[in-house]
Amino acid sequence: MRLELIPWPGPDAPTASTLRERLEHDGFSVFQWTDDPRAHYSPHSHDHDESIWVVSGEITFGAGDRQLRLRPGDRLMLPQGTVHTADAGPDGATYLIGER
Secondary structure (H helix, E strand, C coil): CCCEEECCCCCCCCCHHHHHHHHHHCCCEEEEEEECCCCEEEEECCCCCEEEEEEEEEEEEEECCEEEEECCCCEEEECCCCCEEEEEEEEEEEEEEEEC
């Protein structure tokens, strides 16, 4: 699996409960996380696959030479072991994190 951004296809952002249901259906354990404005995460990786689904605000993930900006409804598939950074936008970000 490689780092993949999946934009939300609809005109309106989905609700957190809709996103949670979809993540759980895909076999993820889910929790919600909120970042303060301009929060920064230095390079790190995880020992599990993650799926990040933005509820509000925006956050940019970096991996290698790729920078992916996620807005409400956008989903990021983050494979196990992928070294990445994250930077919340000027209004912060709330997102669901699915782990498996």
